[in-house]
Amino acid sequence: xxxxxxxxxxxxxxxxxxxxxxxxxxxxxxxxxxxxxxxxxxxxxxxxxxxxxxxxxxxxxxxxxxxxxxxxxxxxxxxxxxxxxxxxxxxxxxxxxxxxxxxxxxxxxxxxxxxxxxxxxxxxxxxxxxxxxxxxxxxxxxxxxxxxxxxxxxxxxxxxxxxxxxxxxxxxxxxxxxxxxxxxxxxxxxxxxxxxxxxxxxxxxxxxxxxxxxxxxxxxxxx
Numbered sequence: 001x002x003x004x005x006x007x008x009x010x011x012x013x014x015x016x017x018x019x020x021x022x023x024x025x026x027x028x029x030x031x032x033x034x035x036x037x038x039x040x041x042x043x044x045x046x047x048x049x050x051x052x053x054x055x056x057x058x059x060x061x062x063x064x065x066x067x068x069x070x071x072x073x074x075x076x077x078x079x080x081x082x083x084x085x086x087x088x089x090x091x092x093x094x095x096x097x098x099x100x101x102x103x104x105x106x107x108x109x110x111x112x113x114x115x116x117x118x119x120x121x122x123x124x125x126x127x128x129x130x131x132x133x134x135x136x137x138x139x140x141x142x143x144x145x146x147x148x149x150x151x152x153x154x155x156x157x158x159x160x161x162x163x164x165x166x167x168x169x170x171x172x173x174x175x176x177x178x179x180x181x182x183x184x185x186x187x188x189x190x191x192x193x194x195x196x197x198x199x200x201x202x203x204x205x206x207x208x209x210x211x212x213x214x215x216x217x218x219x220x221x222x223x
Contacts, residue, residue, distance in 0.1 A: 024062060027052055028076045031069050032113035040123045043069060070117065070126040077114030078136040081107045085142040093149040094156075094201075100146045101172055101197045108176045115180060119173070143169060156204045164204050171200035 030052045034042040043066060049056045063069045084107035090096030108115045116122050118136070128136070144165040150156040156164060175196045179189040 023058075024072070025076065027054075027059065027062065028069075028072050032073055032111075032117075035073075035116070035122065036113035043123065045069075067126065070123045071128060071132055073114055073117040073123075074126075074128050075132050075135055077111060077118045078139050080111055080114065081118075082139040082142060085139060085146075088146075092155070093146070093153045097146045097150055097168075097201070098197070100143055101168065101193075104143075104169075104172050105176050105179075105193050108180060112180055115176075119177070140165065140169060154206070156201070157206045158204050167203070168197060168200050171196045 027048065031043055031048050034047065034051060045056045045059045045066065048069070049059050059069070063072055081104070084103045085100050088096060088099035088103040090099045117126075144161050147156060147165045147168070148161040151161055151164075172193070175189070175193040179193070
């Protein structure tokens with residue numbers, strides 16, 4: 001029996017020509033689009049295959065089952081986030097840290113369905129594997145490394161790099177989550193994000209009057 005060839009002009013045909021990695025990304029993009037537009041009930045192997053223009057056998061071979069699709073979305077989302085953070089640049093450690101923050105927001109807005117799988121759990125019953133969780137930590141490590149460079153340059157201090165990174169991540173994630181959910185109100189989301197991150201970073205700047213001498217202490221007012 002002759003092998004089944006992909007239908008010319010379909011996303012599947014283009015991705016197969018580009019290679020296995022491109023094919024995997026195309027299938028995950030198809031699944032993420034269905035998730036964003038129609039919800040988790042649309043994430044069936046048959047529906048994803050129909051949208052992508054391939055057979056269900058391709059999906060089962062690459063992802064095994066629906067849980068594999070969900071984990072693939074989780075991993076791909078964190079991979080894109082990590083790559084976006086790694087690409088951030090700045091002339092000084094503090095400027096690069098600010099660029100990392102902006103890259104976090106840009107990545108979330110460009111990959112909303114992936115971001116939802118990563119942080120909002122829209123797929124009932126999905127729990128990432130220990131391996132997937134370990135892989136996801138690579139994105140946060142980029143932020144920890146950027147904070148460490150700021151500490152070494154004397155631009156941040158007063159706490160360990162991983163603690164400062166976690167605080168900055170919480171500020172960024174909170175602002176982005178409000179924006180993704182549509183809670184913009186009268187506040188420009190870009191300005192809200194920038195101010196939230198700047199305020200969080202200022203707490204750890206040794207030369208700023210808002211810096212507390214110990215955790216839980218009230219910040220001193222400017223003199």
